[in-house]
Amino acid sequence: MIATHQINHQRLWKTLMELGEIGSNPNRPEEGVTRLSLSLEDLKARQYTMDVMREAGLEVRVDSVGNVIGKLVGTDPLAPVVITGSHVDTVIQGGKFDGALGVLGAIEAVRSIIESGLKLTHSIEVISFTDEEGTRFGTGYIGSKAMVGCLEEDTFELKDENGITYAEAFKQAHLDPANYKLAQRSEEEVKAYIEMHIEQGRVLEDHQLSVGVVTDIQGPIWMEVQFQGHPDHAGATPMNMRRDAGLAMAELMIEVEKTAKKHGGVGTVGKVHIEPGGVNIIPGKSTLSIDLRHVNIELRANMVKELHQSISGICEKRNLTVNVELKKEVDPTSCSKEIARLIEESCAELQVPTMKLQCGAGHDSLIMTKLTKMGMIFVRSIDGLSHNPKEWTEKEDCMIGTQVLLNTLVKLAK
Ligand SMILES: [Zn+2]
Structure with missing residues (x-):
């Protein structure tokens, strides 16, 4: 030098x-x-x-x-x-x-x-x-x-x-x-x-x-997704009668990875929480963070759109309600x-x-x-x-x- x-x-x-x-x-x-x-x-x-x-x-x-x-x-x-x-x-x-x-x-x-x-x-x-x-x-x-x-x-x-x-x-x-x-x-x-x-x-x-x-x-987008199901007994509730918010969270985590890979961006779920949090209780509520990033704003918008579709699909399939909050959006x-x-x-x-x-x-x-x-x-x-x-x-x-x-x-x- x-x-x-x-x-x-x-x-x-x-x-x-x-x-x-x-x-x-x-x-x-x-x-x-x-x-x-x-x-x-x-x-x-x-x-x-x-x-x-x-x-x-x-x-x-x-x-x-x-x-x-x-x-x-x-x-x-x-x-x-x-x-x-x-x-x-x-x-x-x-x-x-x-x-x-x-x-x-x-x-x-x-x-x-x-x-x-x-x-x-x-x-x-x-x-x-x-x-x-x-x-x-x-x-x-x-x-x-x-x-x-x-x-x-x-x-x-x-x-x-x-x-x-x-x-x-x-x-x-x-x-x-x-x-x-x-x-x-x-x-x-x-x-x-x-x-x-x-x-x-x-x-x-x-x-x-x-x-x-x-x-x-x-530019990062941060979202917080909260699934609401029902916290039933793990032994007394057959699989087809469950409203499991934990499984919804798991499914969505995989979707975040899929959409990020598909559009050449990055997607991360870094924070998760399940309630009530008992070994023998079906999760009634789950909360997860999503961090999505891309250098192209349109492709990032597509990632967000696809995730919203996935969230709706998951809720319908599992009979859950959901709340999605946008926490941060930087272009x-x-x-x-x-x-x-x-x-x-x-x-x-x-x-x-x-x-x-x-x-x-x-x-x-x-x-x-x-x-x-x-x-x-x-x-x-x-x-x-x-x-x-x-x-x-x-x-x-x-x-x-x-x-x-x-x-x-x-x-x-x-
Ligand atoms: Zn720094």
């Missing part, structure tokens, strides 16, 4: 490891990192991020929804800004790289630009977005949604498992939920958004590549071809081999595309693991990804 403005990979690694200690128990490293949004751990991680930003020489501010923003002012302060970043909140027992690499790598890249003395026309903002993961309140992308102006007010009524509302969590973090609209940015003030993130899959590993250029991002999106080309050019000048790939997970970039043109750099994840204490990305890959980010930022902001 030959770089004109070289990043400091030791400094980057040090910050990744230090941030990774926040929210982890040194006596139980196998439990990974837990920094649920606006929890004490998350607030500490934000403070750490702000400290690193200030050390790097960035102007730091926190917007009205808690997005942490570090700015390198360009030679034309009125020119639209180039934004890069990710998030520092995690899932329960997550890892050290998901989100963190995108934030700390961006700070390192901008810090190296400052140190090189290179002057750029456009300002660059490094942003650590509030609540990307959505683990605590069941809905994510809060910071980026507010920034593009699509955060819904009733989000603040959501409660975490301790009964704390989002509004209360905001107040505890010294944020006023009534001011959430102030975080919105206009299209005119933003030039581009670029996010570096660990891949969370095994495609780059399979191709033995450190970094990849994302072309499209799959799939394509990355900017122009930014993808700049990332590829950066890889070429650094002599870093790369490939194009799709993104299966949701990211703030998916939301930011409503505001500006967007690009993503993926960095290899060992064994494709993420949202897992064993999540790992090698030091060298973090360095290469961050260097590619730096070169691309220079092209975008020059």
Whole structure:
């Protein structure tokens, strides 16, 4: 790798490891990192991020929804800004790289630009977005949604498992939920958004590549399906007289797999619940989650339509009633071809081999595309693991990804 403005990979690694200690128990490293949004751990991680930003020489501010923003002012302060970043909140027992690499790598890249003395026309903002993961309140992308102006007010009524509302969590973090609209940015003030993130899959590993250029991002639909049957005695109720909600759930799970395979998307049932839950009681009620994703919105709609038909068929056959609730719907999106080309050019000048790939997970970039043109750099994840204490990305890959980010930022902001 030959770089004109070289990043400091030791400094980057040090910050990744230090941030990774926040929210982890040194006596139980196998439990990974837990920094649920606006929890004490998350607030500490934000403070750490702000400290690193200030050390790097960035102007730091926190917007009205808690997005942490570090700015390198360009030679034309009125020119639209180039934004890069990710998030520092995690899932329960997550890892050290998901989100963190995108934030700390961006700070390192901008810090190296400052140190090189290179002057750029456009300002660059490094942003650590509030609540990307959505683990605590069941809905994510809060910071980026507010920034593009699509955060819904009733989000603040959501409660975490301790009964704390989002509004209360905001107040505890010294944020006023009534001011959430102030975080919105206009299209005119933003030039581009670029996010570096660990891949969370095994495609780059399979191709033995450190970094990849994302072309499209799959959009997730989350549904919750609840079948209602009758909880009869397992011994006294013949097979043909049953209204078994558990079997309906099992049948639907297979249908999710079938429809995903048929349309080239992905479908997952990750959460199931059966009631009353006795060995000798026929399940009277079953609840399951469905996560459907595709890069093509029409094909995804076909997947949803087919599942609704399956659900009706299952209910009719088994004499059940059903309730289907749409929990989340994010449109799939394509990355900017122009930014993808700049990332590829950066890889070429650094002599870093790369490939194009799709993104299966949701990211703030998916939301930011409503505001500006967007690009993503993926960095290899060992064994494709993420949202897992064993999540790992090698030091060298973090360095290469961050260097590619730096070169691309220079092209975008020059
Ligand atoms: Zn992430």
